[in-house]
Amino acid sequence: MSINLSKGQRIDLTKTNPGLKRAIIGLGWDTNRYDGGADFDLDASAFLANENGKVINDIDFIFYNNLKHASGGVEHTGDNRTGDGDGDDEQIIIDFQKLPSHVHKIGIAVTIHDADSRSQNFGQVSNAFVRVVNEENTIEILRFDLGEDFSVETAVVICELYKHNGDWKFNAIGSGFSGGLAALCRNYGLEV
Template sequence: MAISLQKGQKVDLTKTNPGLTKVLVGLGWDTNKYDGGHDFDLDAAVFMLGENGKVTSEKDFIFYNNLKDAAESVVHLGDNLTGEGEGDDEQVKIDLAKVPSNIHKLAFTVTIHQAAERNQNFGQVSNAFIRILNEATGEELIRYDLGEDFSIETAVVVGELYRHNGEWKFNAVGSGFQGGLAALCTSFGINI
């Protein structure tokens, strides 16, 4: 039975699941009725952060144009351009045992591609979620359903996996940003 979280809640991942090293992170969303004439292309990304909350290099930004880190500890399974269908819209495989020791946190984000040009924002998105599954069994371990409390934001930090006393924990963040991917990149130390 998956643990369902509220915004701001933190929960153990590896302590309560001994031996767990490989997880699949699924992110999903639906778009509300929208008649702007453009597809709604949401993109999931992972920022691999050092102790200071910043990436150590641009290679620590995992997204549709950089699908994996050098250690292959974080592997993005590809871009979904429309978000059509049920279930996960985009997925990321994480091998916790391979995450480099200088990486303290994995921040999972979703942004709207060309949000400003297309006049789109997260107020037009519903049923957004992040879930963490045991890759070996497919069992859903953690789920965080984002509320409908975004209106003008074009980027969201959905959640984060972080190291704590030798274990991995998950934090349900749900924090919105204006300025899309550029704002997130700046926040996490990437110059664009």
């Protein structure tokens, strides 16, 4: 049975689910209809960070232009440019056994592509969620619904998976940023 988390809650992933080897991080959202004239294109990304929370190499940033980490530990399944339909709009698959040893945290974020030029922000996004699914048996382990707490933000760190005493845990973050993808990259130590 899936567990629904609130912002700030943390939960064990691999310790309480010892068979969890590959997890699907499913992300979904809807956009509110408005007269802006441009479609929304939301993009999921993963920042593979060290124990200090910083990405030490550009190849440790997984997004629509770098879909698969060289280790095979993280793979983005592809960019959904519209977000139409039910269920997951984008997915990131994590293979815990293949993650490089320097990776202690994986930040999962969603940004709005060209948000400033299109006058778009997360105040116009609704029903945003992240869920973690065991790929082997397709059972949903947990779900975090973001709520409607955003206004001018153009990027959101949805959650972080982090290593603690050799096990992986999930942290429901839901923290917004102005400045889009560039602001997120700087937050995780990448040069923009």
